Amino acid sequence: MKTWLEGGSLRLLAAxxxxxxxxxxxxxxxxxxxxxxxxxxSKPITYLPRDVVLQNYVEVFTHQPLIRYLINSFVxxxxxTLLCLVVAGCAAxxxxxxxxxxRQLILTCIVASSMFPPVTLLVPVFETMxxxxxxxxxxxxxxxxxxxxxPVCTLVxxxxxxxxxxxLENAAMIDGCTRWGxxxxxxxxxxxxGVFTAGVLSFVNAWDEFLLALSLNAVASMRTLPVGxxxxxxxxxxxxxxxxxxxxxxxxxxxxxxxIFQERVTxxxxxxxxxx
Amino acid sequence: MxxxxxxxxxxxxxxxxxxxxxxxxxLAAIVVYPIMRLLWNxxxxxxxxxxxxxxxxxxENYVLVLQDRDFWKATAHTALITLVxxxxxLLAGLxxxxxxxxxxxxxxxxxxxxxxxWALPMAFAGLIFAWFFHSEYGVVNxxxxxxxxxxxxxxxLQPNWAFAAICLTIIWKTSxxxxxxxxxxxxxxxxxxxxxxxxxxxxKWQQFRRITIPLLMPSIVVALVFRTIxxxxxxxxxxxxxxxxxxxxxQTLAMLIHKTTIEYLDVGxxxxxxxxxxxxxxxxxSPYLRRIGSSA
Numbered sequence: 001m002k003t004w005l006e007g008g009s010l011r012l013l014a015a016x017x018x019x020x021x022x023x024x025x026x027x028x029x030x031x032x033x034x035x036x037x038x039x040x041x042s043k044p045i046t047y048l049p050r051d052v053v054l055q056n057y058v059e060v061f062t063h064q065p066l067i068r069y070l071i072n073s074f075v076x077x078x079x080x081t082l083l084c085l086v087v088a089g090c091a092a093x094x095x096x097x098x099x100x101x102x103r104q105l106i107l108t109c110i111v112a113s114s115m116f117p118p119v120t121l122l123v124p125v126f127e128t129m130x131x132x133x134x135x136x137x138x139x140x141x142x143x144x145x146x147x148x149x150x151p152v153c154t155l156v157x158x159x160x161x162x163x164x165x166x167x168l169e170n171a172a173m174i175d176g177c178t179r180w181g182x183x184x185x186x187x188x189x190x191x192x193x194g195v196f197t198a199g200v201l202s203f204v205n206a207w208d209e210f211l212l213a214l215s216l217n218a219v220a221s222m223r224t225l226p227v228g229x230x231x232x233x234x235x236x237x238x239x240x241x242x243x244x245x246x247x248x249x250x251x252x253x254x255x256x257x258x259x260i261f262q263e264r265v266t267x268x269x270x271x272x273x274x275x276x
Numbered sequence: 277m278x279x280x281x282x283x284x285x286x287x288x289x290x291x292x293x294x295x296x297x298x299x300x301x302x303l304a305a306i307v308v309y310p311i312m313r314l315l316w317n318x319x320x321x322x323x324x325x326x327x328x329x330x331x332x333x334x335x336e337n338y339v340l341v342l343q344d345r346d347f348w349k350a351t352a353h354t355a356l357i358t359l360v361x362x363x364x365x366l367l368a369g370l371x372x373x374x375x376x377x378x379x380x381x382x383x384x385x386x387x388x389x390x391x392x393x394w395a396l397p398m399a400f401a402g403l404i405f406a407w408f409f410h411s412e413y414g415v416v417n418x419x420x421x422x423x424x425x426x427x428x429x430x431x432x433l434q435p436n437w438a439f440a441a442i443c444l445t446i447i448w449k450t451s452x453x454x455x456x457x458x459x460x461x462x463x464x465x466x467x468x469x470x471x472x473x474x475x476x477x478x479x480k481w482q483q484f485r486r487i488t489i490p491l492l493m494p495s496i497v498v499a500l501v502f503r504t505i506x507x508x509x510x511x512x513x514x515x516x517x518x519x520x521x522x523x524x525x526x527q528t529l530a531m532l533i534h535k536t537t538i539e540y541l542d543v544g545x546x547x548x549x550x551x552x553x554x555x556x557x558x559x560x561x562s563p564y565l566r567r568i569g570s571s572a
Contacts, residue, residue, distance in 0.1 A: 022389025124310035
């Protein structure tokens with residue numbers, strides 16, 4: 001596409017459309033969180049805060065269990081990401097490196113499992129966790145989250161493992177490395193970008209999940225961020241000052257994560273990072 | 277050979293089995309077993325609230341589901357959400373991807389603007405947009421007032437408007453996922469094709485129709501399949517915006533399953549509804565699965 005978009009100002013307009021579309025909800029919630037409660041319920045509404053107040057942030061950290069939700073979300077997301085990387089990494093190595101005859105079939109089986117609607121898993125997983133007395137524990141969420149991200153992570157890591165020349169590994173083994181040594185010293189460092197991509201994707205999946213967290217960990221002290229914040233809202237009242245401040249606190253960690261790893265995450269989409 | 281030696285230097289086959297085992301065990305425990313259990317449960321009267329154990333009832337649950345007006349209403353809502361938001365997100369996503377694919381000097385602001393909505397939890401998008409559509413202090417009614425409307429609309433309290441607000445939110449939230457997949461596809465199209473078309477005197481529109489769309493088709497199909505599966509399971513956004521209300525005007529299938537199973541603890545009946553949803557999404561995925569299966 002050339003000529004009419006060659007002009008710098010039109011290109012700037014295109015960039016502005018994309019940027020505004022992406023950032024306006026987060027920006028609006030940030031502005032909301034900085035307004036006093038009195039300002040939020042006055043009409044006509046203000047766009048920029050008249051006086052910037054941090055009262056809402058003080059409130060969420062002192063009178064609301066936000067820290068607890070942050071810890072829960074972080075523990076669940078980190079644990080399921082680590083577990084997923086190990087399990088998917090092993091599977092990906094076997095598929096990419098070991099010359100199996102049915103490797104495409106094995107990969108298809110794993111990827112196909114991402115097509116099962118998690119909602120249909122909800123009922124039996126709930127029933128099983130309940131009979132094992134695992135409701136309201138981290139385990140109840142870590143295991144399903146690991147499985148939800150397993151297909152994507154296996155796919156991404158398989159394609160990265162395949163891109164490492166097999167000769168490098170063979171050379172190391174000739175030089176006296178064991179297979180594990182070659183794996184640890186040669187393959188893992190070279191596949192690191194793929195591991196980061198898979199890790200960020202799986203972390204974001206777990207951080208965002210709502211339905212299972214709502215159903216399996218309903219007790220207030222075990223809620224993750226999305227569930228905890230959604231429950232600030234009563235049947236008919238929305239305590240918006242608190243919700244907006246809590247949302248900002250909850251969005252920042254993931255926003256920082258994807259800002260740091262944006263190239264890795266974007267490359268995940270070429271490898272089929274598939275969760276709509 | 278001693279066991280320790282075999283561990284230190286295993287053969288390819290033994291190693292492959294060892295490495296694949298954890299993945300398949302997890303999939304068996306969290307995907308295959310639950311699906312079996314789901315089918316099994318759907319033939320029982322199984323309520324976790326009462327003391328009585330499960331009673332075999334044959335296909336009674338299925339008969340009851342087919343006569344259940346709530347089920348059909350929820351199915352209709354889910355179908356409508358899918359039919360509106362999937363094409364909507366595809367068009368919006370295609371637009372965003374085309375804009376983001378222009379040759380900017382600095383790529384990160386545009387890239388981050390696509391990644392942020394994608395990484396934002398659905399539940400947060402629902403909460404934020406519920407605030408936008410707030411009838412008293414929401415920015416939507418305020419803008420409507422500035423453009424001469426009365427700005428009094430009770431968005432989330434009127435069935436049709438609540439539905440529209442939910443669909444709009446879903447389209448905003450999911451178009452960035454579409455855009456990221458399509459952008460990855462756009463970047464694989466070589467510029468030389470456009471240059472050649474230029475030389476042959478093809479217009480921009482012709483280039484878009486004859487080069488961009490055909491070459492982008494594989495990405496479009498992938499994005500559509502995954503978005504459709506996810507749309508059939510819509511839960512987070514209507515739950516956080518309206519809790520399915522007013523009444524049950526925005527209740528989706530996933531919300532009905534959640535309510536039946538988790539709130540009423542009627543596992544047998546909930547499982548039966550879930551089986552219907554499973555079959556529904558199989559219709560969407562089977563053509564796609566056959567394709568990746570045959571390319572193996």
